[in-house]
Amino acid sequence: MDLLTSMPAFVFACLIIAASPGPATALVLRRAALRGFRPTVPVVLGLELGLYLWALLAAAGVAALVAASEVAYLVLRVVGAAVLVYLGGKALLAAWRSRGRLVPDPLEAGPEPTAGGGWRAFGEGLMVQMANPKAAVFMVAFYPQFVPAERPLFATTAGLAALQIVLDTAVYLAFAAGVARAGEWFRRPRIRRRLEAVTGTVLVALGLRVAVSSH
Template identity: 65%
Template sequence: MDLVGMMPAFVVAVVLISASPGPAMALILRRAAVRGFAGAVPTVLGLEAGLYLWALFAAAGLAAKVAASEVAFLVLRVVGAGFLLYLGIKAWRSAWRARGSGVLPDSGAGSPVDSASGWVKAFGEGALVMLANPKAAAFVIAFYPQFVPAGWPLFTTTAVLAVLQVAIEVVLYLTLAAVVGRASGWFRRSTVRRRLDAISGTVLVALGLRMATESR
């Protein structure tokens, strides 16, 4: 089967994978709820930049070396788990600081994401969550070769497929962010925001602990 004939199956697989819960989804939902659609854009782009780099690493054979190396896999797992735990604890602290007061820390109004440094920080958080996830390396190694027709150049075909996946996920995630962002004013209410921080912090900590403890 040629590449065009494989496209329907590829698109369906990407949509199903994108909709599955995980660190990326948790990060996007919290960002959109707290900072609105505009605040979620750099996070989505950072996540997709990280995914695209992993796809290129896979095509070049680097991802396979990372996945095969006990040391590299462990380092990525520790870094990824540590960063998710950091984000989760940060959300918990935000909920705790607002407890018993009407003050919303890091409320998102006049958000620092409006500045270049805030945009870069949000982009970097998304990229780091993806790049420090060893499961992302295992995913791209297993996923893309299934859709590279025999005789086609591996690197070029993988790069093209990755562009398509990134485009699909950007549309899906930004649509989700737009839907959630429409209610961001409600999410920023004092009581709702504290509960949101507590719940999202718990989810991120749980994901970090799972990443830290799960095997290959």
């Protein structure tokens, strides 16, 4: 298949993938609802860096080794599950601590007080993406469909991945902007507690699913 001919299908697939629910969507939703748009940007950038790194690892053959190795896949699966359960547990703990609170806690809602919060958010996004064993399997299966045999594998994959990152980032930032507009409503104590409980439960459930999943 010619690269230009396959572009519409590639773009459409990337948009569908970006819009699919999962750990990344849950992170972006929670962050945008409780912190606003700007503090959500580092999470999105971390997620996208992780996605791009997996694409490059797939082009270099590393992702294929991870997907094929039972030990490597198991280690990554355990780490990924632990990360998601940890983040979900934090959200559930925040929901439990906020019981009976009549006003929002200024330390738990609104913009980050320091730049360190942005780096932590970036690290969370990167960690969630890189510790996802399904990302390795997906990249190995996804990109070869769009790389013509006569094209250099690594360079072509890197270019396609860059396009995917642009599309993915646009979708997540648009999603974050829409959610952030309703931030005041989300930060009401009762709504915030429910949001923390729901996103925490989703993240824990996704972590458990990763823990028991196979190739």
